[in-house]
Amino acid sequence: MASQLNQLRAKAMEVSSFVVKNSGTYYKQLLEKNKKYIQEPPTVETCRLLSKQLFYTRLASIPGRKESLRKEVDHVKQMLSKHRQELKVEDVGIAALLGLECFAWFCAGEIIGRGFTITGYHV
Incomplete structure (x- = not known):
């Protein structure tokens, strides 16, 4: 039991050191790869503005989604009434x-x- 615990501890240390060594490189690659999604300047105010835009855009999409749901429900009702047997x-x-x-x-x-x-x- 103690030897398995020591092995587990050694593996955890190995993984931890790997993450510490490579996390900066991974972070830079991730940002460079997704640069088109980054809003400039990357400030708190920009984040707040984007958050509000997302909220109100989703709020504005509710009537369209509601109409789509109504169409789907009507389609299911028609299918049930026509093909019940x-x-x-x-x-x-x-x-x-x-x-x-x-x-x-x-x-x-x-x-x-x-x-x-x-x-x-x-x-």
Whole structure:
């Protein structure tokens, strides 16, 4: 057990020294490769402006997304009304699993939003 711990410690030191030696080079390469995405001047004010632009652009895109969702729902309703007799059990099962997955993600988001508590009370 002690020898495995020493091996693990040695490996961790080796990885740590590799990261320290190569992180600066990697950082410079990453910035150079993605230079077209960097807004000049790179200041806090520029970041705030970009953040506001992103927020309001996404806010402005909500009506378009809402209309797309409405079209998709209408299409599904039409398919169900026209081809109800042709539906297979597998298709209904897949749709049910998709709905269940969406509900599970909603529940997980709610739990995360409450600080990883089930009831919402912090102990």
